[in-house]
Amino acid sequence: MLDDRAKTLLKTLVERYIADGQPVGSRTLSRASGLELSPATIRNVMADLEDLGLIASPHTSAGRVPTARGYRLFVDTMLTARPLDAAQVLPPEGAAPLAPDQPQRVIAHAAQMLSSLSSFVGVITAPRKAGVFHHIEFLRLGERRVLVILVAPDGDVQNRLIVTAQDFTAAQLIEATNFINAHYAGLTLDAVREKLHTEVDALRGEIAQLMQAAVQMGSAAAGEPAEQLVVSGERNLLTVQDFSSDLGSLRKMFELFEQKTQLMRLLEVSSRAEGVRIYIGGESQFVPYEELSVVSAPYTVDGQVVGTLGVIGPTRMAYERMIQIVDITSRLVGQALSQK
Numbered sequence: 001m002l003d004d005r006a007k008t009l010l011k012t013l014v015e016r017y018i019a020d021g022q023p024v025g026s027r028t029l030s031r032a033s034g035l036e037l038s039p040a041t042i043r044n045v046m047a048d049l050e051d052l053g054l055i056a057s058p059h060t061s062a063g064r065v066p067t068a069r070g071y072r073l074f075v076d077t078m079l080t081a082r083p084l085d086a087a088q089v090l091p092p093e094g095a096a097p098l099a100p101d102q103p104q105r106v107i108a109h110a111a112q113m114l115s116s117l118s119s120f121v122g123v124i125t126a127p128r129k130a131g132v133f134h135h136i137e138f139l140r141l142g143e144r145r146v147l148v149i150l151v152a153p154d155g156d157v158q159n160r161l162i163v164t165a166q167d168f169t170a171a172q173l174i175e176a177t178n179f180i181n182a183h184y185a186g187l188t189l190d191a192v193r194e195k196l197h198t199e200v201d202a203l204r205g206e207i208a209q210l211m212q213a214a215v216q217m218g219s220a221a222a223g224e225p226a227e228q229l230v231v232s233g234e235r236n237l238l239t240v241q242d243f244s245s246d247l248g249s250l251r252k253m254f255e256l257f258e259q260k261t262q263l264m265r266l267l268e269v270s271s272r273a274e275g276v277r278i279y280i281g282g283e284s285q286f287v288p289y290e291e292l293s294v295v296s297a298p299y300t301v302d303g304q305v306v307g308t309l310g311v312i313g314p315t316r317m318a319y320e321r322m323i324q325i326v327d328i329t330s331r332l333v334g335q336a337l338s339q340k
Contacts, residue, residue, distance in 0.1 A: 002049075005035065005037070005045060006045050006048065006049060007077075007078065008033055008034075008035060009029055009033055009035070009042065009045050009046070009049070010049055010054060010055070010066075010070065010073070010074065010078075011074060011078045012024075012029055012032050012033040013029060013055060013064060013066065013070075014066045014070060014071065014074045014078075015032075016028060016029075016032055017065055017066055017316060018316055018317070018318055018319075021241050021242070021316060022063065023057075023058055023062075023063025023064055023065050024063045024064055024065070025062055025063040025064075026039050026042040026043055026046065027039070028063075029042055029046075030042055046064055049064075049070070050064065052069075053067055053069050053070075054066070054067060054069055054070035054073060055067060055070050066315075066316075067281075068280050068281025068282065068283070068290060068315060071280045071281070071293070071315055071319075072280050072283070074319075075278055075280065075319050079319055079320055079323075080320075103126065103127055103337060104126065106333060106336045106337060107124055107126045107127075107230050107307075107333075108230055108232075110122070110124050110230075110309060110329055110332070110333045111123065111124045111230040111231065111232035111233075111309075112232045112233075113329060114232065114233075114309060114310070114311050114325065114326070114329055115232040115233025115236060115311075116233070117325045117329075118233075118311040118313060118317075118321075118322060118325055119233075119236055119313075120233060120236050120237070120240075120311050120312060120313030120314075120317065121231060121232070121233045121234055121236060121237065121257065121311065121312040121313065122231070122232045122233050122309070122310075122311060123229060123230070123231050123232075123263060123267065123296075123309065123310050123311075123312060124229070124230050124307065124308070124309035124310075124333070125229055125230075125264065125267050125268075125271075125307040125308050125309070126228070126230065126307060127301065127306040127307050127337060134151050134152055134153045134185060134186065135150075135151040135181055135185060136148065136149065136150055136151070136177065136180055136181060136184075136185070136214055137149040137151075137177050138168075138173040138174075138176055138177050138210055139173065140168060140169070140170050140173055141161065143167050144163055144164050144165075144166065144167050145161060145162075145163060145164075146161070146162050146163075146164055146168065146173065146210070146213075147159060147160070147161055147162075148160050148161075148162055148213065148214055150214065153186075162213050164209065164210075164213070165209065166209075168210075173210070175207075176207045176210045176211075179207055180207070180210070180211055180214065184211070192211075192215055228260065228264075229260045229263055229264050229267070231257050231260070231263075234253075234254060234257045236313075237250065237253060237254075237313075237314075238250070240313070240314050242291060242314040242315075242316055243291065243314065246291075249289070249291055252289065253289065253291075253292065256287065256289075262286040262287055263286070263287065263312075265286045266279070266284055266286035266287055266294065266296075267296060267308035267309075267310065268308070269284075269286070270296040270297070270298065270308045270310065271298040271305050271307070271308040272298075273298070274298075275297060275327070276295060276296070276297045276323050276326055276327050277295075277296050277297065278293065278294070278295050278296075278319065278323070279293060279294040279296075280293045280315055281293065281315050287312075290315070291314060291315060292312060292313070292314065292315065293312070293313060293314065293315045293317055293319075294310055294311070294312050295310055295311045295317075295319070295322040295323060295326050296308055296309065296310030296311075296326065297309065297310065297326045297327055297330040298330065299330040299331070299333045299334040299337075300334045301334055301337045301338050302338055306337070307333075309326065309329060309330055309333065310326055311325060311326055
């Protein structure tokens with residue numbers, strides 16, 4: 001536990017280091033904190049904070065810098081992110097790209113917006129595919145080979161070739177198409193699956209078989225990852241003072257953005273949390289880099305979480321502003337996708 005004096009000095013040190021990027025000395029702390037303390041007292045408090053692992057002393061400077069643990073304490077107990085309107089954080093033109101449009105375009109613009117506003121890396125997962133079909137069609141391609149065309153409400157089309165247990169004529173496939181569209185279109189796949197359990201005996205054999213194949217196909221499509229992860233602004237890290245002299249770290253980070261798998265897993269975990277979530281330094285096993293922090297938030301469409309977005313940058317970032325940017329962008333994305 002820290003007393004109020006230690007908390008004030010730690011808060012001041014973190015804020016000065018975030019703003020200036022230079023180790024903070026006792027003289028700077030004395031001026032910036034507003035506390036009337038002697039240099040000796042400040043040095044003693046700094047020594048205590050260092051013993052607790054909250055700050056560290058670079059070899060080349062008498063000043064101190066926050067550790068990942070210090071940033072975490074700062075974010076959890078000393079940061080007061082004020083709720084703001086989009087107009088107070090985003091430039092007037094910033095919200096324009098998120099007007100209702102094709103989901104892919106909204107997602108791409110959101111990633112670019114996050115990168116531009118933060119000056120770091122913007123990431124976002126595309127909406128998960130809804131387990132609902134709007135229209136289905138079966139086309140005979142040859143003996144026991146049928147092409148299934150599944151159209152989602154948003155216009156997304158899935159095509160898949162299936163091999164059936166028996167051969168179907170074109171007329172049988174047309175009959176099955178008309179029957180299924182008339183009785184099942186617009187239902188979720190779970191609802192269709194439930195109806196099949198109770199109605200399969202009443203259905204004609206060929207219709208039941210084709211319907212079960214369509215449900216399996218739709219479930220597989222809905223379970224596939226969304227249109228991968230969209231990443232924007234990786235090159236911004238080249239201009240970050242904290243990374244510019246460490247080519248090895250930069251190389252590892254760019255590999256992270258190219259492979260995307262670890263980021264996808266991190267954002268998937270973040271989607272289960274409410275509101276903004278912050279990973280500092282090596283806290284996440286998926287992005288285990290001491291130099292990086294991730295500020296993320298899920299976004300919703302019609303009340304359902306469908307994806308996650310965030311900002312990735314150095315641990316020395318303005319967390320209050322990043323929280324505001326991520327929070328507001330998540331709401332703008334959700335609104336845009338809900339209106340399409």
